[in-house]
Amino acid sequence: MGVSINDKKIIHVDMDAFFASVEQLDNPKLKGKPIAVGGGGERGVVAAASYEARKFNVRSAMSGKQAKKNCPHLIFVKPRFERYKEISQKIRAIFYDYTDLVEPLSLDEAYLDVTENKKGNPSASLIAKEIRTRIFKELGLNASAGISNSKFVAKIASDINKPNGQKTIPPEDVISFLEELPIEKFFGIGKVTASKMYNLGIFNGKNLKDKSEEFLKQHFKNSGTHYYNIVRGIHHSEVKPNRIRKSVAAEHTFAKNLTSEIFMLKKLDKISEELEQRLIRSKVSGKTITLKIKYSDFKTQTRSKILPYFVKNKAILFETVKELLFQEKILNSVRLLGISVTNLNIHSKKTEKIIDIQLKFEF
Incomplete structure (x- = not known):
């Protein structure tokens, strides 16, 4: 017999400014200073920002130029993804000391189901506190956590007492918590959807709960049922x-x-080589090859080809994307190129959730 939703004990652990915190950990001279992991040049992008930088409204995905404008004394640090992955694996090792039910969302956050745990501890809140303490003592990094009876509420809760804090929403408080929550704080509701909800008179969970499922489906299609359920704690x-x-x-x-396509081919040759190594490390191959092109006006185009066999060989990857590149005329100058392999030969083989994409920044 399964465990009821009210008996579930879910923790969402989210590392605080993970990439930036790792850089400050490894280089004590950066501690207490506003830093951005990413590129600070004309075409640079911020991958992560320290809390000191966030005070100046420096955020991830912001252009390096804008970040520098917001914070003139901002320090840019080149990303070291292998180092972040190394630390992430150590963090997960701590998680597994408590439960095998760990669902990573990225390098710096994960869900843990501790309803039944290896420590025999009935308190999810105490487990979360112990995990955060261990992460700090063993790795020197701060983490925040949210605790509740569902992944949805735990995810929202983890953001409430950031940084270096935690928040527990017990089952009996879930509904009142969601009713009082500003609509933009609901996980999965972005700026565009929130703006649309404002126009419909929906500003918080209570307003959302007052709307019928039919009304929400009319205005938000299939997502309407999702919104109807989550505000009632159904997840x-x-x-x-x-x-x-x-x-x-x-x-x-x-x-x-x-x-020029000539310069693009040189870049695609290098990307194909990196992708081959990632496929080898992942022990997978794929049939569908997709070329991603992002133009200088930020419009994105994809072109795909399905092969009759599974591949991971660099030469085949490159020849395929070369064909895709010349499939039609390039519309504008290009700021980003990417290659992805899907339709993988994993079938029932289980692997890690994270889509294995490696971002590269030029400085």
């Missing part, structure tokens, strides 16, 4: 420790726009 998604990988990919953002 039965399990913590899934093993998820089938959907794709393996690599992409580069360039310091200067590319205007």
Whole structure:
């Protein structure tokens, strides 16, 4: 007999400014200073920002130029993804001391189902506190956590007392918590959807709960039922420790726009080589090859080809994307190229959830 939703004990652990915190950990001179992991040049992008930088409204995905404008004394640090992955694996090792039901969302966050745990501890809140303490003592990094009876609420809760804090929403408080929550704080509701909800008189969970399922489906289509359920605490998604990988990919953002297919081919040759290594490490191959092109006006185009066999060989990858590149005329100068492999030969083989994409920044 399964455990009821009210008896579930879910923790969402989210590392605080993970990439930036690792850089400050490894280089004490950066501690207490506003830093951005990413590129600070004309075409640079911020991958992560320290809390000191966030005070100046420096955020991830912001252009390096804008970040520098917001914070003139901002320090840019080149990303070291292998180092972040190394630390992430150590963090997960701590998680597994408590439960095998760990669902990573990325290098710096994961869900843990501790309903039944290896420590025999009935308190999810105490487990979360112990995990955060161990992460700090063993790795020197701070983490925040949210605790509740569903992944959805735990995810929201983990953001409430950031940084270096935690928040527990017990089952009996879930409904009142969601009713008072500003609509933009609901996980999965972005700026565009929130703006649409404002126009419909929906500003918080209570307003959302007052709307019928038919009304929400009329205005938000299939998502309407999802919104109707979550505000009532109905969210039965399990913590899934093993998820089938959907794709393996690599992409580069360039310091200067590319205007010639000759230069693009040189970049694609390098990306194909990196992708081959990632496929080998992942022990997978795929049949569908997709070329991603992002133009200088930020429009994105994809071109795909399905092969009759599984591949991971660099030469075949490159020849395929070369064909895709010349499939039709390039519309504009190009700022990013990427290659992804899908339709993988994993079938029932379980692998880590994270889509294996490696971002590269030029400085």
